[in-house]
Amino acid sequence: MFNRKTIGRQLTEALKILVFAFVISWGLRATVVDARVVPTPSMVPTIQIGDRLLVDKLSYRFTHINRGDVVVFQAPPNADQNESDYVKRVIGLPGNKVEIKEGKVFIDDRELDEPYENEQPSYTYGPIIVPKKHIL
Numbered sequence: 808m809f810n811r812k813t814i815g816r817q818l819t820e821a822l823k824i825l826v827f828a829f830v831i832s833w834g835l836r837a838t839v840v841d842a843r844v845v846p847t848p849s850m851v852p853t854i855q856i857g858d859r860l861l862v863d864k865l866s867y868r869f870t871h872i873n874r875g876d877v878v879v880f881q882a883p884p885n886a887d888q889n890e891s892d893y894v895k896r897v898i899g900l901p902g903n904k905v906e907i908k909e910g911k912v913f914i915d916d917r918e919l920d921e922p923y924e925n926e927q928p929s930y931t932y933g934p935i936i937v938p939k940k941h942i943l
Contacts, residue, residue, distance in 0.1 A: 839865050843879055845894050850877070853923050854894060872897055872942055874914070896923075899943030906934035 836842075845858045854860070854877070862879045872878065876897045886893075899905040904915050908931050912919040937943050 839863075843892055843894070846892070847894075850894055850896065853877075853896075860894065872900070874898060874900060878942075897942050899937040901937050901939045901941060903937045903943075904934050905932075905937060905943055907932040 841862045841864060843860045843862055845854050845856055845860065848856050860879070874897055877894065878897060879892055879894050882891055882893050898912060898919060899914060904913075906913045906916075910929055912921065913934075935943075
């Protein structure tokens with residue numbers, strides 16, 4: 808049957824595999840990809856509350872963020888909500904003039920086409936110029 812040396816080697820191998828899998832998983836999560844659960848309805852109908860997302864942490868180190876991209880970022884310290892992460896769509900890039908009037912979003916005085924939008928906002932915002940190294 809099995810002797811103690813065989814069982815000991817098998818347990819050692821299994822432990823090595825588990826440790827290796829943990830280290831690889833932790834390394835990937837810290838640098839390449841992370842999982843998030845969508846906490847709020849702000850992205851409905853594109854993304855639903857409770858949807859699970861895999862967040863790519865690597866690609867924006869090599870490319871730029873574009874209008875329409877969905878990004879995940881840490882909530883600002885002065886945010887009213889208890890959520891630690893926000894999931895939002897980019898509408899304004901550095902240097903853009905952004906304004907919402909009569910429920911329509913305008914970028915540099917041109918209306919933004921948002922076919923994914925479920926309902927038009929009913930408020931007025933701006934105009935503001937998006938600062939360098941920022942997005943809106």
